[in-house]
Amino acid sequence: MKIKAQVSMVLNLDKCLGCHTCSITCKNTWTNREGAEYMYFNNVETRPGVGYPRNWEDQEKWKGGWTLDNSGKLALSTGSKTNRLMKLFFHPEQPELKDYFEPWTYDYETLIHGGRKNNQPVARPRSLVTKQKMEVTWGPNWDDDLAGGQHARSDVNLTKMGQDIVFDYEEVFMRYLPRLCNHCLNPACVAACPSGAIYKRDEDGVVLVSQDVCRGWRHCVPSCPYKKIFYNWETNKAEKCVFCYPRLENGLPQICAETCVGRMRYVGVVFYDMDKVEEMAATKNEQDIYENTVELILDPHDPEVIKAAREEGISEAWIKAAQKSPVYKLVKEWGVALPLHPEYRTLPMVWYVPPLSPILQRVTSDVYLPDAHEMRVPVQYLANLFTAGNTEILARTLQRVLDMREYMRRRETGDGPIDHNVDLTEDQMYGMYKLLALSKYNDRFVIPSDVKVSREGRLEMQQNRGFACPTGGCQ
């Protein structure tokens, strides 16, 4: 057993408002600068829909993530090393700007300084890349709220369902899917980088692209199945979500998490067994990967685990944080949070509680609170997103949340206990209620601020505080 600590996030999609505050605060914090305009480290997608970049889930096209080779070993879907070397100067799977969108601004100046006209002046769009006037035909959130219905229809999770989804007004459904880098346990980007510029931090599992080392080969871009590595056209280097490590290092949650108005993000530490990562990711049946990932996560109360963690140099603060981790509870204790597309085999460390949805029209007058199969968003659709198509696990997950609601309703009205079998105890359901509903700040975010990188030379850090020698000084 080789224990590593991972900062991990859970997003409760059932509470997502689709408001995009996370995207904006993230952008303002990190990417509202030249070369990065088109990047959304964090974006929000309407589902069904094609997402950002367009149809990113179509791995036939992008070849992201891992597959198993003939011997059952993990191999990057983009091909062998030789294969990738061949593509060093030509990447057929490289997304183009149009797959994201061409960023633009407007001729705002013309409104004040454009001079006297025969008609009211108007600010027209202008490309931030070419600086030319442009037509706006695609954006990072073009199909928000099912705008442009054809996009929803080409969502691969829908087309994979092999059954007719009626897509008209009466049967329509949608929910939101915020996305960021998953800071995977088995990141394809790291393996794909020819320069060795991408690494997973030892102390917290944050995956970063070294801006010193990156040489702009862009192999990481297609190999990330979530398309969460971007190429900065100004610096010619890859950039990605940094999990707000400058904040994590100070015990603060990520900007997207802290500013989430739906209060649906949870951040905490989990321990996992690094020695088993490869084996678990290489499981033959892709529907088993989710449960394998959960198995990788270790019980932070287990004395063996604690001992092993100490041996690995993990501090008491981190052990304590792991024990109070909301992520551990949601993922492991209650099993209500799932990874996005586990079949990509990268073992994502960002998790999602799947969303409830309105009761199907045909049973609306018969049902007070629905069961997992009586809701508008088809279980199969959600299963395609979160369980590699396994509807049983997906339905079980939804049912746990529904049971919690019924349990609480009966508590409120004094209607007596639930009359069907539930697979969580009353204490668990109440604990889940507290975390999901009351969601107090200090329960949502449990982050140790004692970070390894700052342990060394603290006195020097205190005294220097970023002071660098002027040129020619400090011999």
Add this chain to the structure above:
Amino acid sequence: MSLLSQKFKFLRKKNVSPSGHQITEDGGREWENFYRDRWSYDKVVRTTHGVNCTGSCSWNIYVKNGVVAWENQATDYPETPDDMPDYEPRGCPRGATFSWYLYSPLRVKYPYVRGELAELWREAKKNAKNPIEAWKSIVEDPEKAKKYKSARGMGGFVRSTWDEATEITAASLLYTAKTYGPDRNAGFSVIPAMSMLSYAAGARFLNLMGGTPLSFYDWYADLPPSSPQVWGEQTDTPESGDWYNAGYIMTWGSNVPLTRTPDAHFLTEVRYKGTKVVSVSPDYAESTTSSDAWLNVKAGTDAALAMAMGHVILKEYYIDKETPYFKEYAKEFTDMPFLVRVEDINGTVQPGRFLNAKDLGRQEDGSDFQMVLIDDTTNEIVVPNGTMGDRHTNPEKWNLRLENRDTGAKIDPRLSVFDQREGVTVVKLPYFGDEEHEGVIERAIPTITVQTVDGPVKVTTVYDLILANYGIDRGIGGEVATSYTDDTPYTPTWQEKITGVKADIAIATAREFADNAEKTKGRSMIIMGGGINHWYHADIIYRTILNLIMFCGTEGVNGGGWAHYVGQEKLRPIEGWGGIMTANDWSKAPRLQNSTSWFYFATEQYRSDCIDLADRVSKLAKPRYRHPGDYNVLAARLGWLPSYPTFNKGSQELINDARAAGAGTEAEINQYVAQALKNKELQFCVEDPAAKENHPRNLFVWRANLIGSSSKGHEYFLKHLLGTKNAVLEDDDAATRPEEIKWREADGAGKLDLLIDIDFRMASTGLYSDIVFPAATWYEKEDLSSTDMHPYVHVFQAAVDCAWETKSDWDTFRTLAETVSRVAKESGFTEYEDIVALPLGHDSPGEVAQPEGKVLDWSKGECEPIPGKTMPNLVHVKRDYSQIFEKYIALGPNIENKMGAHGLAWDVSDEYQTLYAQNGTIDNPEFISHGRPSIYECKEACNAVLTLSSCTNGKLAVRSWKAMEEKTGLSDLEKNAKGREQEKITFDDMVRQPRFIISSVTSTGKNDKNRRYSPFTTSTEDKVPFRTVTGRQSFYCDHEMMRDYGEAMALYKPVLSYKPVQGDYKQEGIPEITLKYLTPHNKWATHSMYFDSQQMLTLFRGGQTIWLNEDDAAEIGVKDNDWVEAFNKNGVVAARAVVSPRIPRGISYMHHAQDRHINVPGTQVKKDRRGGTHNAPTHIYMKPTHMIGGYGQLSYGFNYYGPTGNQRDMTIVARKLKEVDWLED
């Protein structure tokens, strides 16, 4: 390492495990400082956003190297109890982009003047002897005036200075006051709570000048007139945290995640307590996604659904079984037990007005407002405590104790006369649901007969009338429903064909709602919003829903009742703020005008009004007038509504005339005015609104985007008010010609001499203004913020100083005041005697001026014109324009002793005293304000507001409750604030953290740290009456005009539907479709704010859009993102199509306040015209019942009662835009 070797590092074997745990060797991890540096900052400052969204969120602004870098939400609100979620973080994506505006190319950095005007002014100044003369030489010369007015909106600003721009403004204001009267100067700014002192600055300036601040809440149709109709309260609503107390919630026309983003979490979270959430919405909205059920009602038919739900609840919870909780609530807190006369009116037997004590022979003051009921214990008709008849005369009886007001004996109100009935009377009731009933349904009601001064009269109870109206079968005949499957008004089956909602779903939902209310003692809630509020008949839609609320005893209960969130942004410290805003500290009688009427006449929309009231009135009545404008003339005449400019002569001229005719005292002058009106020697301006001397001249817009956002009938604004290019397609085509309004040919000259914009960004109002002043942003000034959504007050602070030449609104109006005072002196125009015509106000004795809801018009000889009784009050005010500045900067003497609200007042003298030390005093001995507390700086004004308001000053809160005790004869109300008597919240306190407000009588509910605010809990728990004629919640509105229009009781009325155009605008080969035109709130903007922000535009489609159903779009060959034009007689918009299956067929969504300055091309239907704002195809439609005044809760209050600027009953023709012309010449 060389670049080359770096490049081929890939070839060097590295120890890479699939899990990727590795640390680069080269350069180590020092590079990580790259992002650490990006995150670093120099300071964090708390402030907020002053945008009209009701959010009132506290934000942290990160400043780096003296520049605002980014912002994110504060999370440190005072905590709520452990068993509920906290208020953090509050914010939304729109607010999160605000820092962009500070340094964006859209920022207004300097004062600007329209080029043509600047040239004229600079020339005129050379020759004129003073600025007023200079101004006169421009505006009185038609050619010169036309030169700059017709250039409005066409670009061509030149940079000016503060000195020059304020001087032009001052000259125009003073010239207007001198020549036409100060009430020709007006100002528009929106909802104050979002930045109270910025609002107060302009209003204070205008009120000191005698100008006219215009209302907002009614104008943008957010005011639900149903609230005053039912409760006698503008709007009151639970804080969002109270949703968490609900056991069942319907969101009805309210898209909570979109429009209440910071609060939406309470709604998703309460579901985990097992609360069911039902979404009633025509589209699959954001709010629908997280609901448990979707009732996809057809747009605008909500009242039919609610009537059917009411039918189910009445039948199952009142008739089939008795529900004790509901019944007791109905008896105690609603007008259900009150007696109504059933009599022959206009030849048919129908319910009339309430029976009152005067009918029964009592003669004392107020007896005509003492409504009566039957005491079940004694079987006698009694006057209970709490009616409006006792409000102004017998305070000890004005409470909701169930007592006989004459004997003090306990009473038990009888709900129904059914068991004691002396007969069954078949009455005719108005009905608007279909053609075949011809406007009338017959229903049977039990009646008894009482002896009145007019002889025997049949009466029944409101409860009996309600059951009859809803068609509940009581076994006494009439057209009633024997089962839910009857297609009889108002059964579930009847509603299905109107609303599209399956009958069984309507039944199940009604049952669930009532069942939960019964189980939880009222914790069923309906969150209501703009989707059902902006209709012409929104008030009656609301009343059908409010009935459900009241049937189930949910109002005045935590976790229950209506939760109305449309622009209701509660200004918590209302008294202190009100004193400063109205300038009542120096001069009484502010001219607070309702905007809808003002704009209706100012933009000449009466000329093109489609409404013929003969089509709208009940078939049981005849309309007094057919043209809505005529009713407004009536309302001005009878003192129902304010009407500024008021008279066709300036006040000073009028007073001079009166004196010349021998009048000496104010009373004699008033008598002269009344007679002159009666003799038609003097006119109301609204009788001849196009006349040169009768229309407004100057209009300020600050904290608002009137032209780009709220100009209903936008193109008529451009045409008549501004006199510039416009896209009105059909004008002068009113359905009927008005009788009371003089019809002149339109001259198109542009009524306004100046449109003055104060803003930090260049949007449409700026583009169309003559002068633009550069404003501070929300990160550059001090101010206060509060809302109904949360229980805190908090602050704006300057994170950085004002950039460029910008100023805060407080400083801008102070600078203007200074210039006005100087120009007045220089020009020799200083003193002015003013007469202000004030309407009969709610919460004042004016509300009992016109009893029994009878309309008596003195101009028709039906009564005498008596100021304050049958016509407006006339109040005399002496002004001195040389002192405007001196007064603006200090707190005046009129409020040093008493302040208050809602007709109550209490001592504030000791607190006023503390301001001498706190703020310092004015030290210039020449000033009239010498020695008075300073409010020169905005922060001083903030502290004055906090000190003088009961919700921020515990001592005053306790006094306010004491005042309520004296007003009601109730005891122990003080307890509501007692524990917080020692608290006094200051500006600096809130710099540290937002603060919980203190309960005071300025609200109808109460709250503390452990209790969420819920309205009317002081009524249900402490027995404070509702401010209505019965003192209870009203199911029955008995005013003559309410009955004329069939709205005495709630019912269903279809939406208005007029042909979009009369003329032929077809284009060869371009198919067209006629659609309903709905303008819900935009996800990517808050009104027009943020609409132009680069980040928001990037997150969706980059400009104006119009949403269409896929099949509708296919019908006209429109694909997603095609350019579309949508037009009707009022104007045209050009927008990109968004094609979606979540929109039902037959309707289009053009999201509200998409402004026309970003990415809008020319149109085809009107060549050489750019597409307008979302308001281009809208028109002001006024509803006469909203104009009623002088009668109880139906009395005027600013933003409280008055016609709404609804804009939802519109249809448009949509078609593909054949050519896209950018009109850039």
